[in-house]
Amino acid sequence: xxxxxxxxxxxxxxxxxxxxxxxxxxxxxxxxxxxxxxxxxxxxxxxxxxxxxxxxxxxxxxxxxxxxxxxxxxxxxxxxxxxxxxxxxxxxxxxxxxxxxxxxxxxxxxxxxxxxxxxxxxxxxxxxx
Amino acid sequence: xxxxxxxxxxxxxxxxxxxxxxxxxxxxxxxxxxxxxxxxxxxxxxxxxxxxxxxxxxxxxxxxxxxxxxxxxxxxxxxxxxxxxxxxxxxxxxxxxxxxxxxxxxxxxxxxxxxxxxxxxxxxxxxxxxxxxxxxxxxxxxxxxxxxxxxxxxxxxxxxxxxxxxxxxxxxxxxxxxxxxxxxxxxxxxxxxxxxxxxxxxxxxxxxxxxxxxxxxxxxxxxxxxxx
Amino acid sequence: xxxxxxxxxxxxxxxxxxxxxxxxxxxxxxxxxxxxxxxxxxxxxxxxxxxxxxxxxxxxxxxxxxxxxxxxxxxxxxxxxxxxxxxxxxxxxxxxxxxxxxxxxxxxxxxxxxxxxxxxxxxxxxxxxxxxxxxxxxxxxxxxxxxxxxxxxxxxxxxxxxxxxxxxxxxxxxxxxxxxxxxxxxxxxxxxxxxxxxxxxxxxxxxxxxxxxxxxxxxxxxxxxxxxxxxxxxxxxxxxxxxxxxxxxxxxxxxxxxxxxxxxxxxxxxxxxxxxxxxxxxxxx
Numbered sequence: 095x096x097x098x099x100x101x102x103x104x105x106x107x108x109x110x111x112x113x114x115x116x117x118x119x120x121x122x123x124x125x126x127x128x129x130x131x132x133x134x135x136x137x138x139x140x141x142x143x144x145x146x147x148x149x150x151x152x153x154x155x156x157x158x159x160x161x162x163x164x165x166x167x168x169x170x171x172x173x174x175x176x177x178x179x180x181x182x183x184x185x186x187x188x189x190x191x192x193x194x195x196x197x198x199x200x201x202x203x204x205x206x207x208x209x210x211x212x213x214x215x216x217x218x219x220x221x222x223x
Numbered sequence: 224x225x226x227x228x229x230x231x232x233x234x235x236x237x238x239x240x241x242x243x244x245x246x247x248x249x250x251x252x253x254x255x256x257x258x259x260x261x262x263x264x265x266x267x268x269x270x271x272x273x274x275x276x277x278x279x280x281x282x283x284x285x286x287x288x289x290x291x292x293x294x295x296x297x298x299x300x301x302x303x304x305x306x307x308x309x310x311x312x313x314x315x316x317x318x319x320x321x322x323x324x325x326x327x328x329x330x331x332x333x334x335x336x337x338x339x340x341x342x343x344x345x346x347x348x349x350x351x352x353x354x355x356x357x358x359x360x361x362x363x364x365x366x367x368x369x370x371x372x373x374x375x376x377x378x379x380x381x382x383x384x385x386x387x388x389x390x391x392x393x394x395x396x397x398x399x400x401x402x403x404x405x406x407x408x409x410x411x412x413x414x415x416x417x418x419x420x421x422x423x424x425x426x427x428x429x430x431x432x433x434x435x436x437x438x439x440x441x442x443x444x445x446x447x448x449x450x451x
Numbered sequence: 452x453x454x455x456x457x458x459x460x461x462x463x464x465x466x467x468x469x470x471x472x473x474x475x476x477x478x479x480x481x482x483x484x485x486x487x488x489x490x491x492x493x494x495x496x497x498x499x500x501x502x503x504x505x506x507x508x509x510x511x512x513x514x515x516x517x518x519x520x521x522x523x524x525x526x527x528x529x530x531x532x533x534x535x536x537x538x539x540x541x542x543x544x545x546x547x548x549x550x551x552x553x554x555x556x557x558x559x560x561x562x563x564x565x566x567x568x569x570x571x572x573x574x575x576x577x578x579x580x581x582x583x584x585x586x587x588x589x590x591x592x593x594x595x596x597x598x599x600x601x602x603x604x605x606x607x608x609x610x611x612x613x614x615x616x617x618x619x620x621x622x623x624x625x626x627x628x629x630x631x632x633x634x635x636x637x638x639x640x641x642x643x644x645x646x647x648x649x650x651x652x653x654x655x656x657x658x659x660x661x662x663x664x665x666x667x668x669x670x671x672x673x674x675x676x677x678x679x680x681x682x683x684x685x686x687x688x689x690x691x692x693x694x695x696x697x698x699x700x701x702x703x704x705x706x707x708x709x710x711x712x713x714x715x716x717x718x719x720x721x722x723x724x725x726x727x728x729x730x731x732x733x734x735x736x
Contacts, residue, residue, distance in 0.1 A: 095714060128680040128728045135670075149713055175694045180713075191713060193695060217729035349502050350541035350593075352528040354555040355600055364554070368545040 096147040096190045097222070098123075102139055112137060113216065116145060120165045120186045125219035136223045146220040149180075149193040153213040156202060164213040169206055174199075183212065231424055234401050235409040242317070242392075242405055243385040246324040247332075250381045253325070254332040259362065261333075262340035277334075279327045287327060288394025295319045295395060320396040320403050327391045331380040339373025340366065372444045379440040383433055452477055453604060453636060457498055457508035457518075461660060463489045470494055470505075470660035476638065478513075481630055483639045483647045485671070486657035492640045495657070496606045499638070500535050501528035512603050534597030534605045534635075538612060540589040542581035548592050549577040555599040564599075571595055571625070587618040594626065598633060605630070607639040611646070616705070623649055644672060644684050645704060682725030687718050 100118035107130040114137070116123045123145055131137045158164055167190065171182035179199040181192040192212060204210065257276075261269060279287060295302045295313035302312040302319075313319035343366050351361040367374065389407040396403030398412055406425050413422040453476040461470050470491040476482050484492040497503040499510055499517070507520040517526050528535075542551050552564055568574040571591055581589055590610055598605060607626065611619045627650060630637045641647055647654050648668045656664040656671050664671045672684070685701035685708070692698075696711040701724055710724060 126729065150711075173695065178695045180695045193713070217727050220725065220727060344539070344541070346537045346539055346541040347543060349500075349528070350535065350537060351543075351554075352502070353500055353531075353533055353535040354596065355529045356554070357529060365543050365545070369543070 096149065098145045098147070098188065100143060100145055102137070102141045102143060104139070105137060107131065107137075114221070116143060116221075118145065120188055123163050123214075123219060124216045125221065126216045127221060136221075144222040146222050147190070147214055148218065148220075149191045151214055151218040152190075152192045152194070153215075154192065154194060154198065154202065155211050155213070156209075158211045160213050163216060163219075164211055167210055167212055169204060169208050169210060172204065172206060179204075183210065185212075227420060228424070231421060232409075235404055235406045235425065236428070238317075238401070238403075239386055239405040239407075242320060242324060243382045245321050246328060246385045247378055247382045249321070249325050250328060250332040251378060254329065254336055254377065258333050258336035258340055262337060277330050280330050284327065284388070284390025285394060288323065288391045291319075291323045291326065291391065291395050295322065314395055315397045315399055315403060317396075317402055320392050320405075323391045323395040324385050324388060327388060328381045328384045331384045332377045335373045335377035335380060336370075339370030339377075342373065343369055375443055376440055379436055383436045386429065386436075387433060453499075453510075453512050455495065455499060455508075455510050457495070457505035457510065459494070459498070459503075459506045461491060461494060463659075465489070468660050472655075472657070472660070472662060474655055474662065474665070476636060478636050479634055480653060481627070481637045481639070481651045483641055483651040483654045483668075484657055485641060485644070485647050485654050487642060490657045491660040492642075492657050493608055494660075496535075496608050496638060496640050499531075499604065500533045500606055501526060501531045502535075515603075532600070532603040534600065534602035536590070536593050536597045536605075536607045536610045538609045540581070540586075540593045542589055542592055542596075544581055547578050547580055548573060548584070551581070551592055552596050552599060555596045557600070560599060567595055567599075585618075586614050587622060590614065590622060591625065594629065598629060598635070601633070603636065605635045605637040607637065609640050609642070612641070612643065619646075626650070644668075648672070680728040681731055682723050685722055685724050687716055687720045687722060690716060690718060 098118050098120070100116035100123065102114055103117045103122070104115040105112050110130050110133060111126065111128055112130055113124060113126050116125065125145070127134070127137075129137055136143060158166070165185050167183035167185040169181055170184050170189070173180040174196075177196060178193050179196055181194065181204070183190050183192055190212070202210070257272075260266065261272060266272070292314055293299050295305075297303060297306050297312035297314075299314075301322075302314060305311070305313045305318070313322065347365055347369070348361055351365045356364070387407065389411070392403065392405055393408055393411075396408075398404045398408045404412070406429050410422050410425045410429070413419070413425065454474075455476070456473040457470070458472075459470045461468055468491075472491070472495055474482075484495060486492040494503060498505050501517065504525060505518065505520065508518070509516070509520070510518040512532070516522075516524050517531050518524060543554065546554060549564065549568070552568070553561065556564055565574065565577075568577055571594075573588070573591060573595065576584060576588060581592065584592070594610070610626070611622050614622065623646060626637075626639075629635070639650055641650070652667060654666065654668050654671050655662055683703045685703040687699055688702050688707070689700035690697050691700075693711075696713060697716065699710050699712055699716060701708050701710060701722065703724065708724070716722065
């Protein structure tokens with residue numbers, strides 16, 4: 095599981111749902127959770143949280159498509175399997191494990207040290223305390 | 224046949240049963256508290272006491288008999304005390320033989336009781352305590368009723384062992400008619416006198432008695448096991 | 452209010468550790484002590500009951516001091532007004548159901564015994580001996596026996612862990628009902644998370660003799676850890692390698708699910724399985 099530490103900079107709650115902005119060393123992330131400050135005590139500005147990214151939940155592209163929840167990385171390692179390809183990517187000295195299908199891998203024609211952009215949907219980020 | 228049976232002196236049988244009964248009662252009354260203490264208290268010299276209790280199992284009766292004779296005769300401290308109080312020494316008297324028997328049969332009472340106490344699940348005792356019951360209540364209403372087989376085994380084994388005992392009684396009591404001449408010694412006497420008929424009868428009765436007491440133990444224990 | 456503030460050196464299977472527990476229980480509360488085996492949870496219960504002496508500390512129920520190392524007070528279990536239910540039921544094998552319960556009752560309560568037996572559906576079994584009862588029936592007898600003296604505190608030491616699932620669910624309801632009906636203050640020791648969720652308002656999470664977390668079962672088990680509302684506790688039954696993944700079979704309360712993950716896990720481990728609440732689909736059956 096990919097973990098990234100950050101600090102809550104802003105949140106907005108409606109009923110028991112909230113969007114939360116978290117600032118990290120590789121940029122600002124926005125995520126949606128089914129909590130509000132009453133149901134989750136950690137939901138406070140300036141609170142430290144960790145973002146969890148499941149390896150299969152990333153979108154990759156050669157150019158930056160989204161200007162949020164997206165960061166620039168360099169491919170440091172490629173492991174080819176039959177259906178999936180495991181990439182180790184690095185951004186600002188943080189390493190992430192990204193799992194993509196072989197189809198995606200071949201479509202983008204990826205090589206070691208290529209630059210790719212990684213994006214994750216706000217509904218796919220899990221918060222850990 | 225009946226003529227012979229009529230001629231036999233039955234005093235040794237009476238003496239043997241009286242000795243076994245007295246010994247067993249004393250053993251039960253002393254062995255029970257002792258086994259309870261050993262099982263449940265955190266005594267420091269527990270192993271020493273346990274070794275002492277088991278000693279009669281390994282010592283030759285003559286060793287035990289010899290020391291007991293020294294203590295129980297009119298020069299020994301117990302014998303002297305007894306003579307002052309009751310007018311005769313302990314050695315070569317029924318009371319002396321009872322004391323010797325109690326000591327010699329101690330493990331046969333205490334060991335079954337010990338394993339009985341140990342077989343009681345500790346949570347039963349704790350449950351009784353949390354229900355507000357004192358140690359005494361717990362002992363008599365929970366612990367003892369649940370170790371009936373062990374109690375019965377202890378009683379019958381002590382009884383049977385006392386009936387069958389020879390060496391210690393001979394050393395401490397000698398062979399005095401009506402006082403210390405129990406069946407096992409009467410057999411020995413008869414053989415010495417080459418009176419094999421009397422020896423046969425005594426021996427056969429003792430054989431049957433021992434067998435039936437043991438049979439009763441095993442039958443009862445089986446019933447306890449299946450009946451509860 | 453019950454105050455328990457105790458310390459004791461304990462010998463665990465991973466070496467020695469110090470039990471150091473400080474907690475307060477309100478009157479009428481249903482508290483659970485949760486922890487793995489060897490965490491010291493049963494030890495705390497036994498200390499409250501007076502079956503085990505702490506090295507130091509204080510245990511009191513309101514103004515009544517059960518234990519105080521500074522003034523040398525240590526009431527025996529008989530004087531503590533606690534009901535204790537053991538994991539192995541601890542019914543007296545030499546007594547019938549009726550006798551087991553009467554054993555605990557005062558003379559004044561004798562007339563009540565039949566009524567209580569009828570209430571918990573044990574009346575028809577009153578002449579039976581414990582060995583002829585099922586586990587669930589035995590534990591029900593033990594439960595009734597433990598409350599005969601109207602104890603200040605009811606202590607339950609994993610009372611249902613030896614029972615099968617359906618009986619356990621039924622007895623959980625009965626325990627809650629008894630707690631409510633008699634206005635008891637109850638402490639339950641359990642290592643079963645679903646049971647903790649169902650039974651108690653407050654849970655103390657004990658680890659190596661120390662309180663790690665305290666709060667509602669939600670706070671202790673879920674909210675403080677993951678934001679995933681769609682998350683479950685489970686036990687790993689099987690791990691298979693497949694492509695780049697480990698395909699993990701997890702038992703979630705009897706439901707088997709499979710998850711593809713790249714985590715390194717071991718069979719038998721307790722895990723949380725979670726997903727964003729936005730991901731699962733819901734379909735009418």
